[in-house]
Amino acid sequence: MAKPQKQSADGSAPKSGKLGRNDPCHCGSGKKYKDCHLLIEQVARTEQLRLRQAQDTLLPRIIEAAQAVPDLLPAAFDRFWQGKYAFERMQETPTGLGGDRSLTWEDRGAERFLTWFAFDVRQPDGRTLVDQLADSESFEVDPYERQLIAAWQPVRLRPYLVESIKKGRGVTLRDLLTNDMRQVADYGASKRLALGEVVVGHLVPADTAPGAEAPTYYLAGAAAQLTDDTAQKLVEYAELHLADLRRTTPEATWADLIDERSELLNHFVTALPTEARDPSLLQRIVSDGQIALKLTAESVASLLGRPAPAPAPVTVEPEADTLPSVDEEQP
Numbered sequence: 001m002a003k004p005q006k007q008s009a010d011g012s013a014p015k016s017g018k019l020g021r022n023d024p025c026h027c028g029s030g031k032k033y034k035d036c037h038l039l040i041e042q043v044a045r046t047e048q049l050r051l052r053q054a055q056d057t058l059l060p061r062i063i064e065a066a067q068a069v070p071d072l073l074p075a076a077f078d079r080f081w082q083g084k085y086a087f088e089r090m091q092e093t094p095t096g097l098g099g100d101r102s103l104t105w106e107d108r109g110a111e112r113f114l115t116w117f118a119f120d121v122r123q124p125d126g127r128t129l130v131d132q133l134a135d136s137e138s139f140e141v142d143p144y145e146r147q148l149i150a151a152w153q154p155v156r157l158r159p160y161l162v163e164s165i166k167k168g169r170g171v172t173l174r175d176l177l178t179n180d181m182r183q184v185a186d187y188g189a190s191k192r193l194a195l196g197e198v199v200v201g202h203l204v205p206a207d208t209a210p211g212a213e214a215p216t217y218y219l220a221g222a223a224a225q226l227t228d229d230t231a232q233k234l235v236e237y238a239e240l241h242l243a244d245l246r247r248t249t250p251e252a253t254w255a256d257l258i259d260e261r262s263e264l265l266n267h268f269v270t271a272l273p274t275e276a277r278d279p280s281l282l283q284r285i286v287s288d289g290q291i292a293l294k295l296t297a298e299s300v301a302s303l304l305g306r307p308a309p310a311p312a313p314v315t316v317e318p319e320a321d322t323l324p325s326v327d328e329e330q331p
């Protein structure tokens with residue numbers, strides 16, 4: 001049996017879309033493309049398109065379902081915003097609020113909350129709303145949406161760093177806690193985001209491109225976008241909470257932390273000023289978090305299994321020309 005040639009000479013995936021119907025098939029079978037892989041690939045492309053469309057229609061249905069759980073919303077709302085906003089404000093219509101339209105149901109802040117409520121908050125039976133909907137016969141969805149919602153059950157609010165950008169196509173995001181890479185297809189995000197910026201949001205998998213090992217992700221609903229100076233402090237802030245969780249659950253992982261308290265990411269976001277950079281405020285958010293959790297630098301290090309920090313270092317800014325050139329690669 002001949003070994004199929006799955007890759008073209010340059011190592012890239014076959015560009016079957018450019019093959020003529022009567023050309024030899026790229027798989028090396030010797031048959032014409034139309035008699036071999038053409039149909040399989042058409043089906044795969046249609047499938048990919050349908051899943052991508054389902055991704056667009058499923059989220060609004062989930063958000064709608066979240067608004068239909070009124071009993072649990074107020075407590076979850078306080079958990080998410082730390083009492084910064086009054087839940088009653090969410091019910092008001094934009095008119096009559098004067099200039100402040102920041103938190104109406106139609107607003108992005110409300111959408112951020114409702115997305116978190118659906119994906120992250122455990123209902124009384126211990127499952128999330130997305131879990132419940134995935135198993136519910138009465139949640140009317142088409143087969144593609146049904147397939148997607150099953151894949152969305154483990155999705156939680158997470159922090160990501162913009163690792164690379166393909167303008168007009170998408171971005172590569174790196175999970176700041178686990179360093180996992182995600183390919184995100186989002187035309188808007190690819191124009192709006194800059195390298196090194198932080199995105200706090202829900203990444204949902206949808207279609208898988210032909211030949212790709214991992215699915216393409218989309219940003220579900222509204223995500224918070226933070227300047228590129230925030231990544232390190234956000235991780236430090238999250239580490240404080242991981243250390244705190246390990247006081248009661250010594251084996252707790254990042255996944256456990258996110259599962260129990262992903263709202264902490266929104267607390268970090270809301271403590272930041274709107275757009276301006278403020279290093280001292282960033283440090284204060286971490287320090288305040290440390291005080292609130294009654295943690296010392298030593299106890300954090302110990303709970304995270306790290307060496308104890310050196311006593312109060314005096315940082316000296318090195319001159320630019322004395323920096324060691326450790327990043328240079330020898331040819």
Ligand SMILES: [Zn+2]
Nearest residue numbers: 025027036037
């Ligand atoms: Zn073939």
